[in-house]
Amino acid sequence: DAKTTQPTSMDCAEGRAANLPCNHSTISGNEYVYWYRQIHSQGPQYIIHGLKNNETNEMASLIITEDRKSSTLILPHATLRDTAVYYCIVSSFAGGTSYGKLTFGQGTILTVHP
């Protein structure tokens, strides 16, 4: 089963920041936190990932707590096109004895309103 816990759904006003929380209290030292999203039935789209430091890219920011037991994905200025299911996944990297499979949960349905 998925090793993360996310709220089932969240709402956000267009133009505002969307903050999506995720709990991963059993994360192990070699596991990364990945965020993907899925719009309708398209393929999951990679957003961002991190190990222990906060990360930012052109899509989002990822804030990981110091104990690594939880994280928050931040979409700084949500648009209607950000309406999607957002998945928080913990997984070890591919290489060595691990092949990096992703275990998806139910995710958070984010609805961005005008």
Added chain:
Amino acid sequence: EPEVTQTPSHQVTQMGQEVILRCVPISNHLYFYWYRQILGQKVEFLVSFYNNEISEKSEIFDDQFSVERPDGSNFTLKIRSTKLEDSAMYFCASSSPITGTGKVNQPQHFGDGTRLSIL
């Protein structure tokens, strides 16, 4: 930006027939994956493939399923004797090449999937 491409986008097959789903991973990637998503359910891992062999597979990936990398660019999923319950979206994914340390921490990139409908 390079992307994973999957064909066909929609496949309709009679129950009991064999079907082959095709994927072209990102060109310099070395790890390849298949996932499926039954309508309304979670995305489920099927199999990972590295160095021309299966590296990990789930309980779903039984003898009915096989994967192959027949040439340097394609990655295929074959489903034999299809059943009604095989109807789903099938997603291919690939991830980055090995770094100098032999470890990869780059994300998997997914194709847009093949919708398989078994009649």
